Amino acid sequence: MTSTPTVPTDPGADRSAFAAEWRAWHRDHETRLADPHGFLAVTSLHWLTDEPQRFPDAPGTWTTGPDGPVVVLDEGEAITVDGARVTGEHRFGVIVERGGVLAGWRDSVLEVAKRGGHDILRPRHPDHPLRTAFTGTPAYAPDPRWAVPARYVPFDAPRPTTVGAAVEGLEHVYDAPGRVEFEFEGEPLALTAFPGSRPGSLMILFTDATSGVTTYAANRVLSLDPPAADGSVRLDFNRATNLPCAYTDLATCPLPPTENRLAIAVEAGEQLPRERSGAR
Structure with missing residues:
Protein backbone atom coordinates (compact mmCIF):
# COMPACT_ATOMS: atom_id res chain seq x y z
CA MET A 1 0.00 0.00 0.00
CA THR A 2 1.31 3.41 -0.89
CA SER A 3 2.23 5.86 1.86
CA THR A 4 -0.56 8.26 2.86
CA PRO A 5 -0.77 11.17 5.27
CA THR A 6 -2.06 10.56 8.76
CA VAL A 7 -5.03 12.20 10.47
CA PRO A 8 -4.29 15.83 11.33
CA THR A 9 -4.11 16.57 15.05
CA ASP A 10 -3.76 20.37 14.94
CA PRO A 11 -5.20 21.59 18.27
CA GLY A 12 -5.77 24.99 16.69
CA ALA A 13 -8.29 23.72 14.14
CA ASP A 14 -11.19 26.11 13.83
CA ARG A 15 -13.91 23.82 15.12
CA SER A 16 -16.52 26.56 15.14
CA ALA A 17 -16.12 27.32 11.42
CA PHE A 18 -15.89 23.61 10.62
CA ALA A 19 -19.14 22.93 12.50
CA ALA A 20 -20.93 25.86 10.87
CA GLU A 21 -19.96 24.65 7.40
CA TRP A 22 -21.13 21.13 8.25
CA ARG A 23 -24.48 22.37 9.59
CA ALA A 24 -25.12 24.33 6.39
CA TRP A 25 -24.24 21.27 4.29
CA HIS A 26 -26.44 18.94 6.36
CA ARG A 27 -29.35 21.38 6.25
CA ASP A 28 -29.16 21.43 2.44
CA HIS A 29 -28.89 17.64 2.34
CA GLU A 30 -32.03 17.19 4.45
CA THR A 31 -33.94 19.76 2.39
CA ARG A 32 -33.29 17.69 -0.72
CA LEU A 33 -34.26 14.49 1.12
CA ALA A 34 -37.61 16.00 2.18
CA ASP A 35 -38.41 17.43 -1.27
CA PRO A 36 -42.13 16.99 -2.12
CA HIS A 37 -41.11 14.47 -4.78
CA GLY A 38 -38.03 13.11 -3.01
CA ALA A 133 -43.72 13.62 9.45
CA PHE A 134 -39.98 13.90 8.72
CA THR A 135 -38.18 15.97 11.37
CA GLY A 136 -34.56 15.37 10.35
CA THR A 137 -31.90 12.71 10.83
CA PRO A 138 -29.75 12.43 13.97
CA ALA A 139 -26.02 12.80 13.38
CA TYR A 140 -22.78 12.82 15.31
CA ALA A 141 -21.42 16.26 16.20
CA PRO A 142 -19.02 17.35 13.45
CA ASP A 143 -15.39 16.74 14.34
CA PRO A 144 -12.36 17.73 12.18
CA ARG A 145 -10.64 14.53 13.37
CA TRP A 146 -12.83 12.61 10.94
CA ALA A 147 -11.84 14.70 7.90
CA VAL A 148 -9.09 12.33 6.80
CA PRO A 149 -6.51 12.99 4.07
CA ALA A 150 -6.28 10.10 1.65
CA ARG A 151 -5.00 9.06 -1.75
CA TYR A 152 -6.93 7.70 -4.71
CA VAL A 153 -5.22 4.78 -6.44
CA PRO A 154 -6.82 3.88 -9.79
CA PHE A 155 -6.95 0.28 -10.95
CA ASP A 156 -5.24 -0.64 -14.22
CA ALA A 157 -8.76 -1.06 -15.60
CA PRO A 158 -12.20 -0.66 -13.98
CA ARG A 159 -13.15 -3.77 -12.03
CA PRO A 160 -16.74 -5.05 -12.39
CA THR A 161 -17.91 -5.44 -8.79
CA THR A 162 -21.14 -7.19 -7.84
CA VAL A 163 -22.80 -6.19 -4.58
CA GLY A 164 -26.03 -7.11 -2.87
CA ALA A 165 -29.03 -4.86 -2.39
CA ALA A 166 -31.51 -3.84 0.28
CA VAL A 167 -34.05 -5.98 -1.60
CA GLU A 168 -33.34 -9.67 -1.08
CA GLY A 169 -32.22 -11.47 -4.22
CA LEU A 170 -31.34 -8.28 -6.10
CA GLU A 171 -27.77 -7.45 -7.17
CA HIS A 172 -26.03 -4.33 -8.45
CA VAL A 173 -22.92 -4.30 -10.64
CA TYR A 174 -20.53 -1.32 -10.60
CA ASP A 175 -17.33 -0.75 -12.52
CA ALA A 176 -15.01 0.20 -9.65
CA PRO A 177 -12.34 2.60 -11.00
CA GLY A 178 -9.99 2.35 -8.01
CA ARG A 179 -9.60 2.48 -4.26
CA VAL A 180 -9.01 5.18 -1.66
CA GLU A 181 -6.17 4.55 0.80
CA PHE A 182 -5.81 6.28 4.15
CA GLU A 183 -4.59 5.81 7.70
CA PHE A 184 -6.49 6.09 10.93
CA GLU A 185 -4.62 6.10 14.23
CA GLY A 186 -1.64 4.54 12.46
CA GLU A 187 -3.62 1.74 10.83
CA PRO A 188 -3.53 1.56 7.00
CA LEU A 189 -6.99 1.16 5.49
CA ALA A 190 -8.50 1.13 2.00
CA LEU A 191 -11.97 1.43 0.50
CA THR A 192 -13.13 0.43 -2.98
CA ALA A 193 -14.65 3.41 -4.79
CA PHE A 194 -17.49 3.44 -7.31
CA PRO A 195 -18.27 6.21 -9.83
CA GLY A 196 -20.11 9.18 -8.32
CA SER A 197 -22.97 11.22 -9.73
CA ARG A 198 -20.69 13.89 -11.26
CA PRO A 199 -17.88 13.35 -13.77
CA GLY A 200 -14.73 12.28 -11.94
CA SER A 201 -16.41 12.12 -8.53
CA LEU A 202 -16.43 8.99 -6.40
CA MET A 203 -18.95 7.15 -4.21
CA ILE A 204 -17.92 4.96 -1.30
CA LEU A 205 -20.35 2.53 0.32
CA PHE A 206 -19.26 1.29 3.73
CA THR A 207 -20.17 -0.11 7.10
CA ASP A 208 -18.18 0.10 10.33
CA ALA A 209 -18.32 -0.92 13.98
CA THR A 210 -21.19 1.54 14.63
CA SER A 211 -23.40 -0.12 11.98
CA GLY A 212 -26.46 -1.65 13.59
CA VAL A 213 -25.66 0.13 16.87
CA THR A 214 -25.85 3.89 16.40
CA THR A 215 -25.92 3.93 12.58
CA TYR A 216 -27.97 2.09 9.98
CA ALA A 217 -26.87 -1.54 9.76
CA ALA A 218 -26.81 -2.08 5.99
CA ASN A 219 -24.78 0.81 4.65
CA ARG A 220 -23.79 4.45 4.61
CA VAL A 221 -22.41 6.42 1.69
CA LEU A 222 -19.65 8.99 1.31
CA SER A 223 -19.48 11.19 -1.79
CA LEU A 224 -16.04 12.46 -2.79
CA ASP A 225 -15.00 15.28 -5.10
CA PRO A 226 -12.77 14.32 -8.04
CA PRO A 227 -9.25 13.56 -6.79
CA ALA A 228 -6.47 16.07 -7.43
CA ALA A 229 -3.88 15.43 -10.14
CA ASP A 230 -1.59 13.75 -7.59
CA GLY A 231 -4.43 11.51 -6.38
CA SER A 232 -4.97 13.34 -3.09
CA VAL A 233 -8.54 13.40 -1.83
CA ARG A 234 -10.27 14.02 1.49
CA LEU A 235 -12.46 11.47 3.25
CA ASP A 236 -14.75 13.61 5.41
CA PHE A 237 -16.68 10.99 7.34
CA ASN A 238 -18.68 13.79 8.95
CA ARG A 239 -20.51 13.86 5.61
CA ALA A 240 -21.36 10.16 5.59
CA THR A 241 -25.08 9.94 4.86
CA ASN A 242 -27.83 7.36 4.85
CA LEU A 243 -29.19 5.91 1.64
CA PRO A 244 -32.97 5.78 1.06
CA CYS A 245 -33.19 2.20 2.37
CA ALA A 246 -32.35 3.57 5.83
CA TYR A 247 -35.78 5.25 5.82
CA THR A 248 -38.02 2.94 3.80
CA ASP A 249 -38.28 -0.64 2.57
CA LEU A 250 -39.27 0.70 -0.87
CA ALA A 251 -35.63 1.26 -1.84
CA THR A 252 -33.24 -0.99 -3.77
CA CYS A 253 -30.01 0.50 -2.38
CA PRO A 254 -26.69 -1.28 -2.98
CA LEU A 255 -24.74 -2.83 -0.13
CA PRO A 256 -21.01 -2.25 0.39
CA PRO A 257 -18.48 -4.69 -1.05
CA THR A 258 -16.90 -6.96 1.54
CA GLU A 259 -13.63 -5.00 1.66
CA ASN A 260 -15.52 -1.83 2.65
CA ARG A 261 -16.68 -3.23 5.99
CA LEU A 262 -14.44 -1.30 8.33
CA ALA A 263 -13.54 -2.74 11.74
CA ILE A 264 -13.10 0.72 13.25
CA ALA A 265 -16.00 2.69 14.73
CA VAL A 266 -16.64 5.70 12.49
CA GLU A 267 -18.37 7.93 15.03
CA ALA A 268 -19.14 10.60 12.47
CA GLY A 269 -21.88 11.41 10.00
CA GLU A 270 -25.54 10.47 10.02
CA GLN A 271 -26.93 8.06 12.58
CA LEU A 272 -29.87 5.67 12.54
CA PRO A 273 -32.97 7.53 11.30
CA ARG A 274 -35.75 8.05 13.81
CA GLU A 275 -37.99 6.21 11.34
CA ARG A 276 -35.90 3.08 11.97
CA SER A 277 -35.29 3.53 15.68
CA GLY A 278 -37.10 0.28 16.43
CA ALA A 279 -35.43 -1.69 13.62
CA ARG A 280 -31.81 -1.97 14.74
Whole structure:
Protein backbone atom coordinates (compact mmCIF):
# COMPACT_ATOMS: atom_id res chain seq x y z
CA MET A 1 0.00 0.00 0.00
CA THR A 2 1.31 3.41 -0.89
CA SER A 3 2.23 5.86 1.86
CA THR A 4 -0.56 8.26 2.86
CA PRO A 5 -0.77 11.17 5.27
CA THR A 6 -2.06 10.56 8.76
CA VAL A 7 -5.03 12.20 10.47
CA PRO A 8 -4.29 15.83 11.33
CA THR A 9 -4.11 16.57 15.05
CA ASP A 10 -3.76 20.37 14.94
CA PRO A 11 -5.20 21.59 18.27
CA GLY A 12 -5.77 24.99 16.69
CA ALA A 13 -8.29 23.72 14.14
CA ASP A 14 -11.19 26.11 13.83
CA ARG A 15 -13.91 23.82 15.12
CA SER A 16 -16.52 26.56 15.14
CA ALA A 17 -16.12 27.32 11.42
CA PHE A 18 -15.89 23.61 10.62
CA ALA A 19 -19.14 22.93 12.50
CA ALA A 20 -20.93 25.86 10.87
CA GLU A 21 -19.96 24.65 7.40
CA TRP A 22 -21.13 21.13 8.25
CA ARG A 23 -24.48 22.37 9.59
CA ALA A 24 -25.12 24.33 6.39
CA TRP A 25 -24.24 21.27 4.29
CA HIS A 26 -26.44 18.94 6.36
CA ARG A 27 -29.35 21.38 6.25
CA ASP A 28 -29.16 21.43 2.44
CA HIS A 29 -28.89 17.64 2.34
CA GLU A 30 -32.03 17.19 4.45
CA THR A 31 -33.94 19.76 2.39
CA ARG A 32 -33.29 17.69 -0.72
CA LEU A 33 -34.26 14.49 1.12
CA ALA A 34 -37.61 16.00 2.18
CA ASP A 35 -38.41 17.43 -1.27
CA PRO A 36 -42.13 16.99 -2.12
CA HIS A 37 -41.11 14.47 -4.78
CA GLY A 38 -38.03 13.11 -3.01
CA PHE A 39 -37.51 9.57 -1.80
CA LEU A 40 -39.51 10.08 1.41
CA ALA A 41 -42.55 10.61 -0.83
CA VAL A 42 -42.35 7.11 -2.38
CA THR A 43 -45.55 5.20 -1.59
CA SER A 44 -44.87 1.83 -3.24
CA LEU A 45 -42.43 -0.24 -5.29
CA HIS A 46 -43.95 -2.08 -8.25
CA TRP A 47 -42.00 -4.64 -10.29
CA LEU A 48 -43.20 -4.47 -13.88
CA THR A 49 -43.71 -7.65 -15.94
CA ASP A 50 -45.23 -8.60 -19.28
CA GLU A 51 -48.56 -9.12 -17.48
CA PRO A 52 -50.73 -5.97 -17.44
CA GLN A 53 -51.02 -4.50 -13.94
CA ARG A 54 -52.93 -1.61 -12.38
CA PHE A 55 -51.88 0.01 -9.12
CA PRO A 56 -53.88 2.04 -6.57
CA ASP A 57 -51.36 4.92 -6.42
CA ALA A 58 -50.75 5.41 -10.17
CA PRO A 59 -52.86 5.79 -13.31
CA GLY A 60 -53.00 3.39 -16.22
CA THR A 61 -52.16 -0.24 -16.91
CA TRP A 62 -48.46 -1.09 -16.88
CA THR A 63 -46.32 -3.72 -18.63
CA THR A 64 -42.70 -4.10 -19.69
CA GLY A 65 -40.70 -6.18 -22.12
CA PRO A 66 -37.61 -6.06 -24.33
CA ASP A 67 -38.58 -2.59 -25.59
CA GLY A 68 -39.05 -1.13 -22.10
CA PRO A 69 -42.00 -0.06 -19.92
CA VAL A 70 -45.38 0.81 -21.42
CA VAL A 71 -48.41 2.46 -19.80
CA VAL A 72 -51.91 2.49 -21.27
CA LEU A 73 -53.95 5.31 -19.77
CA ASP A 74 -57.72 5.11 -19.46
CA GLU A 75 -60.12 7.74 -20.74
CA GLY A 76 -59.67 10.89 -18.67
CA GLU A 77 -56.19 9.88 -17.43
CA ALA A 78 -53.07 11.80 -18.42
CA ILE A 79 -49.43 12.11 -17.38
CA THR A 80 -46.69 14.55 -18.28
CA VAL A 81 -43.43 13.31 -19.83
CA ASP A 82 -40.66 15.76 -20.71
CA GLY A 83 -43.11 18.62 -20.31
CA ALA A 84 -45.65 17.16 -22.76
CA ARG A 85 -49.14 15.94 -21.83
CA VAL A 86 -49.58 12.25 -22.66
CA THR A 87 -52.82 10.26 -23.03
CA GLY A 88 -53.58 6.78 -24.32
CA GLU A 89 -50.52 4.56 -24.72
CA HIS A 90 -47.02 5.75 -23.89
CA ARG A 91 -43.80 3.80 -24.45
CA PHE A 92 -40.90 4.84 -22.24
CA GLY A 93 -38.31 2.93 -24.26
CA VAL A 94 -35.44 0.87 -22.90
CA ILE A 95 -34.18 2.31 -19.60
CA VAL A 96 -30.52 1.85 -18.73
CA GLU A 97 -29.45 0.32 -15.43
CA ARG A 98 -29.71 2.87 -12.58
CA GLY A 99 -31.45 5.20 -15.01
CA GLY A 100 -35.02 6.41 -14.93
CA VAL A 101 -37.74 8.81 -16.02
CA LEU A 102 -39.91 11.03 -13.82
CA ALA A 103 -43.43 11.46 -15.19
CA GLY A 104 -45.86 13.97 -13.67
CA TRP A 105 -49.34 12.99 -12.52
CA ARG A 106 -51.55 15.50 -10.72
CA ASP A 107 -49.39 16.77 -7.83
CA SER A 108 -47.31 13.58 -7.82
CA VAL A 109 -44.42 12.05 -9.74
CA LEU A 110 -44.14 8.55 -11.19
CA GLU A 111 -40.59 7.21 -11.20
CA VAL A 112 -40.08 4.67 -14.00
CA ALA A 113 -36.64 3.13 -13.57
CA LYS A 114 -34.40 0.08 -13.90
CA ARG A 115 -32.77 -1.49 -10.86
CA GLY A 116 -30.85 -4.75 -10.81
CA GLY A 117 -31.98 -5.50 -14.36
CA HIS A 118 -35.69 -5.05 -13.54
CA ASP A 119 -38.04 -2.27 -14.67
CA ILE A 120 -39.88 -0.72 -11.74
CA LEU A 121 -42.52 1.90 -11.01
CA ARG A 122 -42.29 4.00 -7.83
CA PRO A 123 -45.00 6.63 -7.36
CA ARG A 124 -44.01 9.66 -5.26
CA HIS A 125 -46.84 11.45 -3.46
CA PRO A 126 -46.09 14.67 -1.51
CA ASP A 127 -48.66 13.87 1.19
CA HIS A 128 -47.04 10.53 2.09
CA PRO A 129 -46.79 10.40 5.93
CA LEU A 130 -43.10 9.39 5.85
CA ARG A 131 -42.33 12.73 4.20
CA THR A 132 -44.79 14.97 6.03
CA ALA A 133 -43.72 13.62 9.45
CA PHE A 134 -39.98 13.90 8.72
CA THR A 135 -38.18 15.97 11.37
CA GLY A 136 -34.56 15.37 10.35
CA THR A 137 -31.90 12.71 10.83
CA PRO A 138 -29.75 12.43 13.97
CA ALA A 139 -26.02 12.80 13.38
CA TYR A 140 -22.78 12.82 15.31
CA ALA A 141 -21.42 16.26 16.20
CA PRO A 142 -19.02 17.35 13.45
CA ASP A 143 -15.39 16.74 14.34
CA PRO A 144 -12.36 17.73 12.18
CA ARG A 145 -10.64 14.53 13.37
CA TRP A 146 -12.83 12.61 10.94
CA ALA A 147 -11.84 14.70 7.90
CA VAL A 148 -9.09 12.33 6.80
CA PRO A 149 -6.51 12.99 4.07
CA ALA A 150 -6.28 10.10 1.65
CA ARG A 151 -5.00 9.06 -1.75
CA TYR A 152 -6.93 7.70 -4.71
CA VAL A 153 -5.22 4.78 -6.44
CA PRO A 154 -6.82 3.88 -9.79
CA PHE A 155 -6.95 0.28 -10.95
CA ASP A 156 -5.24 -0.64 -14.22
CA ALA A 157 -8.76 -1.06 -15.60
CA PRO A 158 -12.20 -0.66 -13.98
CA ARG A 159 -13.15 -3.77 -12.03
CA PRO A 160 -16.74 -5.05 -12.39
CA THR A 161 -17.91 -5.44 -8.79
CA THR A 162 -21.14 -7.19 -7.84
CA VAL A 163 -22.80 -6.19 -4.58
CA GLY A 164 -26.03 -7.11 -2.87
CA ALA A 165 -29.03 -4.86 -2.39
CA ALA A 166 -31.51 -3.84 0.28
CA VAL A 167 -34.05 -5.98 -1.60
CA GLU A 168 -33.34 -9.67 -1.08
CA GLY A 169 -32.22 -11.47 -4.22
CA LEU A 170 -31.34 -8.28 -6.10
CA GLU A 171 -27.77 -7.45 -7.17
CA HIS A 172 -26.03 -4.33 -8.45
CA VAL A 173 -22.92 -4.30 -10.64
CA TYR A 174 -20.53 -1.32 -10.60
CA ASP A 175 -17.33 -0.75 -12.52
CA ALA A 176 -15.01 0.20 -9.65
CA PRO A 177 -12.34 2.60 -11.00
CA GLY A 178 -9.99 2.35 -8.01
CA ARG A 179 -9.60 2.48 -4.26
CA VAL A 180 -9.01 5.18 -1.66
CA GLU A 181 -6.17 4.55 0.80
CA PHE A 182 -5.81 6.28 4.15
CA GLU A 183 -4.59 5.81 7.70
CA PHE A 184 -6.49 6.09 10.93
CA GLU A 185 -4.62 6.10 14.23
CA GLY A 186 -1.64 4.54 12.46
CA GLU A 187 -3.62 1.74 10.83
CA PRO A 188 -3.53 1.56 7.00
CA LEU A 189 -6.99 1.16 5.49
CA ALA A 190 -8.50 1.13 2.00
CA LEU A 191 -11.97 1.43 0.50
CA THR A 192 -13.13 0.43 -2.98
CA ALA A 193 -14.65 3.41 -4.79
CA PHE A 194 -17.49 3.44 -7.31
CA PRO A 195 -18.27 6.21 -9.83
CA GLY A 196 -20.11 9.18 -8.32
CA SER A 197 -22.97 11.22 -9.73
CA ARG A 198 -20.69 13.89 -11.26
CA PRO A 199 -17.88 13.35 -13.77
CA GLY A 200 -14.73 12.28 -11.94
CA SER A 201 -16.41 12.12 -8.53
CA LEU A 202 -16.43 8.99 -6.40
CA MET A 203 -18.95 7.15 -4.21
CA ILE A 204 -17.92 4.96 -1.30
CA LEU A 205 -20.35 2.53 0.32
CA PHE A 206 -19.26 1.29 3.73
CA THR A 207 -20.17 -0.11 7.10
CA ASP A 208 -18.18 0.10 10.33
CA ALA A 209 -18.32 -0.92 13.98
CA THR A 210 -21.19 1.54 14.63
CA SER A 211 -23.40 -0.12 11.98
CA GLY A 212 -26.46 -1.65 13.59
CA VAL A 213 -25.66 0.13 16.87
CA THR A 214 -25.85 3.89 16.40
CA THR A 215 -25.92 3.93 12.58
CA TYR A 216 -27.97 2.09 9.98
CA ALA A 217 -26.87 -1.54 9.76
CA ALA A 218 -26.81 -2.08 5.99
CA ASN A 219 -24.78 0.81 4.65
CA ARG A 220 -23.79 4.45 4.61
CA VAL A 221 -22.41 6.42 1.69
CA LEU A 222 -19.65 8.99 1.31
CA SER A 223 -19.48 11.19 -1.79
CA LEU A 224 -16.04 12.46 -2.79
CA ASP A 225 -15.00 15.28 -5.10
CA PRO A 226 -12.77 14.32 -8.04
CA PRO A 227 -9.25 13.56 -6.79
CA ALA A 228 -6.47 16.07 -7.43
CA ALA A 229 -3.88 15.43 -10.14
CA ASP A 230 -1.59 13.75 -7.59
CA GLY A 231 -4.43 11.51 -6.38
CA SER A 232 -4.97 13.34 -3.09
CA VAL A 233 -8.54 13.40 -1.83
CA ARG A 234 -10.27 14.02 1.49
CA LEU A 235 -12.46 11.47 3.25
CA ASP A 236 -14.75 13.61 5.41
CA PHE A 237 -16.68 10.99 7.34
CA ASN A 238 -18.68 13.79 8.95
CA ARG A 239 -20.51 13.86 5.61
CA ALA A 240 -21.36 10.16 5.59
CA THR A 241 -25.08 9.94 4.86
CA ASN A 242 -27.83 7.36 4.85
CA LEU A 243 -29.19 5.91 1.64
CA PRO A 244 -32.97 5.78 1.06
CA CYS A 245 -33.19 2.20 2.37
CA ALA A 246 -32.35 3.57 5.83
CA TYR A 247 -35.78 5.25 5.82
CA THR A 248 -38.02 2.94 3.80
CA ASP A 249 -38.28 -0.64 2.57
CA LEU A 250 -39.27 0.70 -0.87
CA ALA A 251 -35.63 1.26 -1.84
CA THR A 252 -33.24 -0.99 -3.77
CA CYS A 253 -30.01 0.50 -2.38
CA PRO A 254 -26.69 -1.28 -2.98
CA LEU A 255 -24.74 -2.83 -0.13
CA PRO A 256 -21.01 -2.25 0.39
CA PRO A 257 -18.48 -4.69 -1.05
CA THR A 258 -16.90 -6.96 1.54
CA GLU A 259 -13.63 -5.00 1.66
CA ASN A 260 -15.52 -1.83 2.65
CA ARG A 261 -16.68 -3.23 5.99
CA LEU A 262 -14.44 -1.30 8.33
CA ALA A 263 -13.54 -2.74 11.74
CA ILE A 264 -13.10 0.72 13.25
CA ALA A 265 -16.00 2.69 14.73
CA VAL A 266 -16.64 5.70 12.49
CA GLU A 267 -18.37 7.93 15.03
CA ALA A 268 -19.14 10.60 12.47
CA GLY A 269 -21.88 11.41 10.00
CA GLU A 270 -25.54 10.47 10.02
CA GLN A 271 -26.93 8.06 12.58
CA LEU A 272 -29.87 5.67 12.54
CA PRO A 273 -32.97 7.53 11.30
CA ARG A 274 -35.75 8.05 13.81
CA GLU A 275 -37.99 6.21 11.34
CA ARG A 276 -35.90 3.08 11.97
CA SER A 277 -35.29 3.53 15.68
CA GLY A 278 -37.10 0.28 16.43
CA ALA A 279 -35.43 -1.69 13.62
CA ARG A 280 -31.81 -1.97 14.74
